[in-house]
Amino acid sequence: MTARNKALLYIALIALSLLYLFPVVWVVLSSFKDANELYAWPPRLFPKHFTLENYTTALEEGNFGRYFLNSAFVTITSTLLLILINTMAGFALAKYRFKGDTFILIAIISTLMIPLEVIMIPIFKVISWLGMYNSYWGIIIPPAATPTGVFLMRQFLLTVPDDLLEAGRIDGASEWRLYTRVILPIATPVVATLAIFSFMWRWDDFLWPLIVISTPEKYTIQLALSNFIGQYDVDWGSLLAMSVVSMIPVLIVFLIFQRQFVKGIVMTGIKG
């Protein structure tokens, strides 16, 4: 690539990133404006009177520390569970031949076609019957095994040569050892991808927690955020401030896993 082409490419990329970044920057800057400035016309990008009022009032009034801990617990547990279940299922479906394996795969994939809204009430009844209503497990367990994850894992593991596993078996490794020592290390990029997705899904999850959780102490951050919206009135200040805070964990997770994540996209060709 010539220097000129490279420069053009960089300019285009920077312009595009700024375009995508703009709404986020707008939210962050607006969260430091006072209530009246938020409505000011014409709107200003930078706050005229810089204030932390939105943050302090939201943190004082709502129990946001608690909501963060709740969200963190739900998200992390759910993600660990998801990785465990999906890697195991993917491994089994990719590397073992047993009666009905294709059928099981198709059955799992076909659940992708059914949106949550359709099966919401039956799942709610099951959760309620299991005594998980209004508990964290009620929001952690139902989405723990995602068909997307199983499929992603299986497709990736199909590309791993069987010889590798055979060699392991000849050396006397158990199937369990193959899973922990061979499969998991090879699958790191996919696991990282799954981890990021799962983290985002669970962190942003709204509808299901809304249905299951009924005690304010157990609210996740998204439930708490939605309460700033009334029938006629939206508390923009607090909503903006807490939205900014709620972005931080997702950002951190992405920064940690991004190298693996990019690798995962290159290898699997799948992205969000």
Added chain:
Amino acid sequence: MDNKKGRILGILLLAVMLVFGLAACGGGSGKGGNASDGSRQSEGDGGGSGNTGASDDSGSGNTGGKQVTLDFVWFTDGIEGEVMKAIIKDYEAENPNVKINLVEVAYSDLSTKLRTMIAGGRPPALARVTDTGYYKNQALPLDDYIGDQEAFTSQFMDSIKPYYVMDGKVIAVPMDVTANGLIYNKTLFDKAGVQVPQSPDEVWTWDEFKDALKQVMEKGGAKFGLVWDFTPHRYSTLLYQFGGSIFNADGTAAAINDDAGVKALEYFVQLHKDGIIPESVWLGGENPNNLFRTGTVAAHLAGNWMLSNYREITEFEWGVTYMPKAERRSSVPGGKYVMAFKGSGVEDEAAKFLLYLSSKEVNGRYCQESLFISPRKDNAQLDYAFGKEMFEIFSNELANTPAEAANDWSRQELITQFTTDMRNQIVEAVAGNMTPQKAMDQLAALINAIIANTN
């Protein structure tokens, strides 16, 4: 050999996970066992100080000293959530065996939450609702608790009775009533030298109001004359002012496509065409409150519920004035109710709390502190800390509202079935895809079909 060992290890791990999972679930929802009671039994160290009677888990009739938790599904607009929390605190102090768990959800998620809870066999004890008709079959009839129905309902404004008395039963208690009205930007009006009506005798006609708004736009520098909430309820204000109504008097047929109904919509469309109302609200879903708060809009057709929000405005002065008239003056009443549900297992305690909420003293406190209009006749004069003169105007609007408005909107069973279609038909007319006549004819046909299906 190793192979087998691995499998055993796997099974072991799975078992551990299951046990861990189940144990944690049990812990999360209080005392497992009877799943349908799980979350409502008191958590914590069972019974506690308030438990005087025998704690019998079954039999909801035993109200003596049983520890109960009432789930109360709630949405908040302004400050009334905080007021309700304070009221609950007082109630809990007086009734140590009752704990009320205020489950706050956003208004737009209220129906999702409520409907799933009810359909999933786990109705909440209580909920704050606007569309009482939708839940009438799930609501707990309160007649066993209120004594004489006539004596109970006569305490409240007569016009709202059909909202909470359905099929001869009291299914909810009114918490506040609302009146549609006109809020204006005083700074812009003053700048343009336009004076708003000072008394009911000076009420503008719509054409006068339109001229006034044009002046405020030209001389006062308003970008738009008027913003109008994107709801059929707010639109219907104009309908009544033009002499129309949604249904005929006995609710057996649609009347919205008669002469007055079509004229009202034509006028509404013209206001958009003249650039007085920005199209972005009805065609683009823009929030009219936000627009008004920018200080570039002369007036907002909303209602008394906006006062606690607009109270924060410091950038310009604003006020409330009388809405203009066409054939006649009119506002539209509305309101919010609290309902108890059948099958919650704590019906008696829920009903008792409802009666507490609807009492003169508690309801007065709730409305006064939240800046709401009380539905109770004996709370007509509340000592508001803000905007007393504005409330007088809203009350005057309600007093000058024809019976058609309450007659239409109290037919909740019917009206909730077509509010979305009504809004869409108005949008079609505003967008110019249909003539107002055609839009209203189609709507009337739909309404008639709904009436035929419902009865």
